Each structure stands twice: as C-alpha cells, then as structure tokens.
Amino acid sequence: MTKLHQGGCHCGHVRFEINGVPRPVLVCHCSDCMKTVGNSMAATAALNDDITITGASLKWYQSSDFAERGFCSDCGAQMFYRRHNTHTISIAAGMFDDASVLKSNGQIYRHAHPGFTPLPEGFPDIDDEYEADHFAMEPHS
Ligand SMILES: [Zn+2]
Ligand SMILES: [Zn+2]
Numbered sequence: 124m125t126k127l128h129q130g131g132c133h134c135g136h137v138r139f140e141i142n143g144v145p146r147p148v149l150v151c152h153c154s155d156c157m158k159t160v161g162n163s164m165a166a167t168a169a170l171n172d173d174i175t176i177t178g179a180s181l182k183w184y185q186s187s188d189f190a191e192r193g194f195c196s197d198c199g200a201q202m203f204y205r206r207h208n209t210h211t212i213s214i215a216a217g218m219f220d221d222a223s224v225l226k227s228n229g230q231i232y233r234h235a236h237p238g239f240t241p242l243p244e245g246f247p248d249i250d251d252e253y254e255a256d257h258f259a260m261e262p263h264s
Pocket of ligand 1: 132133134135136137180195196197198199200
C-alpha cells in the first residue's frame with residue numbers, strides 16, 4: 124500500500140500530496156539556494172506523476188538557465204525546485220506536515236557554502252552521486 128505524504132506552505136494556500144516514497148533529503152549549499160532560500164536548502168524529491176500541487180498563489184521563478192523555483196506568492200515560502208525537461212520535482216523538506224518520515228542522504232556544493240556557520244561533521248558529500256544519478260528515485264543506503 125502506498126503512503127500519501129502531504130504538506131504545504133506557511134499560509135496554507137499552496138498544498139501538495141505525494142503518492143509514493145519521497146527521495147532521501149539532500150542539502151544543497153549552492154549560491155542559487157543561498158539567494159533564494161536565504162540558506163542551504165534541504166530537499167527531497169518526487170516524480171512529477173506522483174505529486175499533486177494545488178493553490179493559485181504558487182508562482183515559478185526562473186533561477187537559472189536550466190531550472191526554476193516554486194514559491195507561494197502569499198507567504199513567500201520557497202517550496203519547489205525543478206530542472207527543465209525532467210520527470211522529477213524537488214520539495215523543501217520543511218514543507219511536509221510530518222517531515223519525520225524523511226531520511227537524510229548527504230550534502231552537495233559544500234565548497235560553495237559561505238561559511239557563516241559550521242557545517243556538520245561526518246555528513247556525507249554526495250556531489251558525484253548527485254551529478255551522476257541526479258534523478259534516481261531509489262532510496263540510497
Ligand atoms: Zn503560502
Ligand atoms: Zn542549491
């Protein structure tokens with residue numbers, strides 16, 4: 124039986140439902156995340172076919188040549204990230220009503236972190252895995 128995972132933004136106007144198992148969370152320290160989220164972004168992901176998003180206040184911001192970010196234009200919550208022409212969407216981990224269902228995988232772009240806070244020791248760098256296997260949906264052990 125597939126489990127339904129639900130979540131939404133701070134004001135509740137944008138909601139989503141995922142039918143299936145969300146990918147393990149990765150933490151991205153890239154400069155685009157810094158400038159849009161205000162800090163590193165912890166995100167899981169789901170197949171486009173497995174997620175339903177509702178809410179007229181959802182807007183998409185083109186954050187690079189190859190990707191856009193979805194946010195609630197009422198409360199400002201940065202919720203989603205997706206590359207163009209792919210079959211998955213990233214979802215900010217904190218948007219889940221019950222984020223305790225999520226597992227963490229590792230971090231990417233640690234070298235880009237501006238260094239205002241110590242990064243956790245022992246948290247795996249998965250840049251290579253991410254680049255090689257960006258859209259793999261299998262949980263990583
Ligand atoms: Zn909102
Ligand atoms: Zn990033």
